[in-house]
Amino acid sequence: MSKRIYIILVAAAVAAGCGQKKAERFTALPFPDITLPSMIQSQQDAAEYYAVHYWDKMTDPERSYPSDSLLVSGVRKDDLEQKYANWIGVLDLVDLKTSEKAIKNLYDKALVCEKKDGASNVFETFEELADKYMYNVNSPMRNDEYYLHYAARLATYEGFSQGERLKFAHKAEGCALNRLGQKAADFRFADKRGKIHTLHGIEAPYTLLFFSNPGCEACLNIINMLKEEPKVSEMIAAGTLAVLNIYIDEDLQGWRDYMPIYPEDWYNGFDPDLVIRGEELYSVRAIPSLYLLDKEKRVILKDAPENKMMSYLVNL
Numbered sequence: 001m002s003k004r005i006y007i008i009l010v011a012a013a014v015a016a017g018c019g020q021k022k023a024e025r026f027t028a029l030p031f032p033d034i035t036l037p038s039m040i041q042s043q044q045d046a047a048e049y050y051a052v053h054y055w056d057k058m059t060d061p062e063r064s065y066p067s068d069s070l071l072v073s074g075v076r077k078d079d080l081e082q083k084y085a086n087w088i089g090v091l092d093l094v095d096l097k098t099s100e101k102a103i104k105n106l107y108d109k110a111l112v113c114e115k116k117d118g119a120s121n122v123f124e125t126f127e128e129l130a131d132k133y134m135y136n137v138n139s140p141m142r143n144d145e146y147y148l149h150y151a152a153r154l155a156t157y158e159g160f161s162q163g164e165r166l167k168f169a170h171k172a173e174g175c176a177l178n179r180l181g182q183k184a185a186d187f188r189f190a191d192k193r194g195k196i197h198t199l200h201g202i203e204a205p206y207t208l209l210f211f212s213n214p215g216c217e218a219c220l221n222i223i224n225m226l227k228e229e230p231k232v233s234e235m236i237a238a239g240t241l242a243v244l245n246i247y248i249d250e251d252l253q254g255w256r257d258y259m260p261i262y263p264e265d266w267y268n269g270f271d272p273d274l275v276i277r278g279e280e281l282y283s284v285r286a287i288p289s290l291y292l293l294d295k296e297k298r299v300i301l302k303d304a305p306e307n308k309m310m311s312y313l314v315n316l
Helices: 003-009 043-053 078-092 096-116 122-134 144-154 162-175 217-228 230-238 250-256 307-316
Strands: 189-190 196-198 206-211 241-247 267-270 291-292 299-301
Touching: 043 078, 043 096, 078 096, 096 122, 096 144, 122 144, 122 189, 144 162, 144 217, 217 230, 217 307, 230 241, 230 307, 291 307, 299 307
Parallel strands: 206 241, 241 267
Antiparallel strands: 189 196, 206 291, 291 299
């Protein structure tokens, strides 16, 4: 096992659980790490095992430790949150089928804890962490593919009101748009001269779809990152990569005034039909938003954090 996997996945473990009992002067327990079976030797097999079984001890319904505003089954919330972030890193090391199994497995285990002891805050804590790490637009680990599976299950939880269930169902529907490996939805866009193009009409082995706004500081940072990265410039010059910088709002004069900022060798356009912001084709929850598509316009990366996108591009 590599040092990186070892650091992320392995630590000393003691028992904790998902029940609750009152205890005075309770000393918080370390997170209960699982032990890798001796028959697992490869790094990939280890990652897959940890992805699926990471929470087995933490969510054991037969165990009972205090839960309050600072503790979750005897473990400090801060410690649990760090372990959750580590687990998201593990999910990035396995295939989508395994990550889906792992996410559904965590939900099911948290639900068992909730049904056994409603005073335990395990279920609520994992709901919050899923939103914070998988879905929140400011999370560097956000991943709609991951959150889709958790939100879809939350949408069926009978302990929520109908309004809450509908909220999670709406989130899941947004995450299900333009999933990884699927063909991205096509749309029309107009360039600064008013000429109409389509996303699927762009011919290039790779297309970087960049939803941006004029005057957006984060967007400008991405523009500069792309302009200053030699590998990206080489790919654009060679026709290997096309960048479609698309504006989806109505202030066309502000967009035209900002045109000198946009590189001439990009496709710079706006949505003349105003269909994208309606969230029927794309769920653009925040600007900027980045997608990477292959030659057939299948989604490789979806709403990817800029560091992840840049790392992928320079390693193509």
